Amino acid sequence: MIFSLAFAFYAFVTVAALWVVLLRLWPRCNRSGRLGVTVKAITGALSVFLLLVRIGSVPLWKYVFSYYPNPSLPMLGLVSAALCQRLFNISFFKRADCYAIWIFGAVIGSVLYLHPLLFGTVDLYYWGWERELSAWLLGALAVGFLAWGNRFGVVLLSALLAYALTALESRNCWDYVMDPFFWLISLGILVVRAGIMSLSWIKRVASRVRAHAVAETQAPELEVVSRGLEQLGDH
């Protein structure tokens, strides 16, 4: 591990994440619309300051580091994208990119974290130690997404670069593409989206059924009216 690089990486992740949270909280107090440069600078400085505040004998960033020592590169990508959105109003990821990230996080995370419960003999995490194999697989995945034109490929490329430089404390390739928070957030977002889609589908179906029922109850009356109209026409 290049320790200084790992800490620089970690410092960026924690500051950026806290900054995003502060920027997100700010408009709730101030409904004036877009955030000014001063607010952005203050929240940035505040996030750095907060992470250096000591709780007992340990600064806050060390607490975060204690519990979350290996933030994945997709997580860093999401935090960076959110920060760019808040600071410069630039959305790096489009809808298809976001879906790719959430689906990757939910599917791959579930496989990695839950497979020991289903397939006891398979140890997928072990293969992350194999540097050459991991580099090839991660590279192939990145090339696939890039060829498709999906920006998640750029995130995977950054994960590959970080893995090549051993920018995290971990030496296992899995930790560069997946972490429990990324997995849980991805799962949560997909579940919420699936819930919203199901609700809207149920509403659509319900309204169709209702319309059909109304049409059926009004049908005899409409028939009488149409017959009357036909008779009038004959006369």
Added chain:
Amino acid sequence: MQSVPSSDFRHQAALLRLCPRHRITCIVATLLTVFATVHYAKFSILAAPNSITITKRAGVPNVADAVASFTQSWVTPPGYTPSAHCSSICALPSGDLLAVWYGGTREGAEDVSLFTARLPAGSEQWSQPVKTVDRALAQNELERMIKKVGNAVIFPDHTGGLWMVYVSVSMGGWSGSALNIKSSRDEGRTWGESQRLTLNPFLNLSSLVRNKPVYASDGRIGLPVYYEMATKFPQILWLTPGQDGSVQDYRIRNLSTETGLIQPTLVPLQGDRMLMLLRDGRSSRSIHTAYSDDNGWTWSQALPSSLPNPDAAVDALRLRDGRILLVYNDATNGRENLRLALSSDDGRTWSTGPVVEQGINQEYSYPNLVEDQRGRIHLTYTWRRESIKHVIFNLAWLDHPVLAQLPVRP
């Protein structure tokens, strides 16, 4: 409704994707990174070790070995810490013995530290304990919050370096622990900085260590460790030590599909065979054994042995004559005795040996065995959670055990 030409949809979708120039640039960068990573990959061994080195015995057995010998002493001075537990002992290349254990007000307390003590070659008196790691030092060296420190194991490598792997906890109980490693180039007199080992995917939680390692002929060290969050199972940590006291490479493998079995003890047998003995945390309450025919890479199903286990650590050693010596708590409940057992058929059957310690409502636990260069067997264990006791005996005593008078604790 006015229909939108499909070419417009395609155009809009294309705008949402990366432009071809960016795609090509990123793909080229990806391929270059892959080639660089593969080219500069320092170390990569995915295969099983070719062979496991049986511990060398440089010293020649002398005439005195024919006479049964059994002596006892204390590693910890009286009342040194209110509580002492989980000792590990290793024979150093110089002939000295070094022991490590943790002590403090109680297990898991914030003031618990790791202590080492030395028994110089030819001496019968252990040195004063030296505080090697405490919570503050671990916190400082690892750059993170540490709640407590725990189990530690020390072992030499093939280059003359000495390694210590120890448990630290940042959140929760022992199941929230992680492993750290530090090395010494002067047989444990001074130690380098601690380094965190990332061994598990879920926030690197729940790796613990208890027993001594095995040595592969390619330089790798196979340290038995275990996992115990939500489910419990044994693992092996393959370490490749660097010349400068750093860890060149490490990776962890699961040893068994069985759950509820922890604290594996590895015993190299003839050829590529290896025996694993396991502590039983389930209702079956018996020491479990498993075998490997490829030097510890893959393992058979763990099966219960004829020996009981009260959910307590065991340790084993392959003796010079090929027999396997086991030390264990001979009960299904409680740790009130400590007994030896021998196997002449690679652990398939066991004959019970002498009881080393016994006391009602007392605890004698966490034994650790090592053979020195003269062929004497050293056993350290937790004595009533108050002290670490040291017992020395030889093969002649094992065959004709007469327990010496136990020394009275001052």
